Amino acid sequence: MTTDAPAPPTNPINVVPPEKPRRSRNQPRLGRLLSNVELTTAILLGVVSVTTAYASFQASLYDGETAKQFSDGQNSQTEAESLYLEANQQYIRDVQLWDKMTELQIEVDSIPAQAASSQLKYDTLLFTSVSDDLNTAIVWSADQNVADPENFTSPFDSEDYQNALYGAWAAEDDKSIGAFKAGDKADKYGDQLTLTTVMMALSLFLLGVAAVARQLRVQLILIGVASTIYVVSMVLTASVPFVAWW
Numbered sequence: 001m002t003t004d005a006p007a008p009p010t011n012p013i014n015v016v017p018p019e020k021p022r023r024s025r026n027q028p029r030l031g032r033l034l035s036n037v038e039l040t041t042a043i044l045l046g047v048v049s050v051t052t053a054y055a056s057f058q059a060s061l062y063d064g065e066t067a068k069q070f071s072d073g074q075n076s077q078t079e080a081e082s083l084y085l086e087a088n089q090q091y092i093r094d095v096q097l098w099d100k101m102t103e104l105q106i107e108v109d110s111i112p113a114q115a116a117s118s119q120l121k122y123d124t125l126l127f128t129s130v131s132d133d134l135n136t137a138i139v140w141s142a143d144q145n146v147a148d149p150e151n152f153t154s155p156f157d158s159e160d161y162q163n164a165l166y167g168a169w170a171a172e173d174d175k176s177i178g179a180f181k182a183g184d185k186a187d188k189y190g191d192q193l194t195l196t197t198v199m200m201a202l203s204l205f206l207l208g209v210a211a212v213a214r215q216l217r218v219q220l221i222l223i224g225v226a227s228t229i230y231v232v233s234m235v236l237t238a239s240v241p242f243v244a245w246w
Contacts, residue, residue: 037216037219037223038211040223041207041219042211044223044226045204045207048204048207048226049204051200052200052201052204055196055200056197057245058237058240058243059190059193059197062193062240065183065190066183066187069179069186070179070180070183073176073179073180073182073183076172076173076176076179077173079176080175080176083168083169083172084169087165087166090165091156091165095156098138098155101126104118104121104122105122108122133160133161133165136158136161137155137158137160140155140160140161141157141158192236192240195233196233196234199229199230199233200229202226202229206223206225206229207226209222210226
């Protein structure tokens with residue numbers, strides 16, 4: 001009967017413990033860098049989110065301003081058309097009145113038998129139907145014709161008469177044009193702010209991807225591209241005047 005030979009005794013002194021893995025010198029620095037990148041990404045996400053909300057809010061205010069200016073412009077245009085029609089009707093009445101007064105003046109000068117009657121009619125029209133503006137224009141016309149008999153000057157050539165008759169229409173029409181121009185300008189500003197919100201949203205997307213990326217190089221590239229887009233969008237946003245909401 002055979003027996004197994006006893007195992008040789010182990011010498012604890014000769015046992016070499018396994019070496020512990022050495023820590024790389026770059027690991028603490030890399031850890032701090034990764035931590036800083038994540039913190040930077042979080043801060044950028046917050047800043048871009050706030051400015052995106054601001055740009056969106058300003059764009060909505062400009063949309064409201066656009067609608068208001070267009071509404072004011074349309075109302076002013078309607079009022080201007082009403083004033084023009086009123087002034088034009090008055091102009092037609094004044095022309096017809098002046099033609100009648102001219103005929104009566106000719107009768108006074110050329111038909112002695114009707115001179116008294118025609119003069120009475122002329123004076124009656126002058127007193128009852130001729131406005132102060134037309135009367136001033138008639139006097140101005142007479143002075144111009146005396147100074148230059150060869151060239152006839154009509155009372156309706158008077159700039160003062162034209163301004164008195166059509167001045168209200170011209171002012172309201174200018175107001176309408178100004179409102180439409182202001183509306184167009186506000187609309188362009190609103191479109192510009194809408195574009196900046198799209199750019200900022202793209203920047204937010206890239207920063208979100210960078211926040212979950214595992215490679216430092218990828219994170220830095222995404223943060224760099226997002227920051228560039230954000231800076232451009234901020235320049236566009238800053239070029240738009242601030243609209244007070246209160």
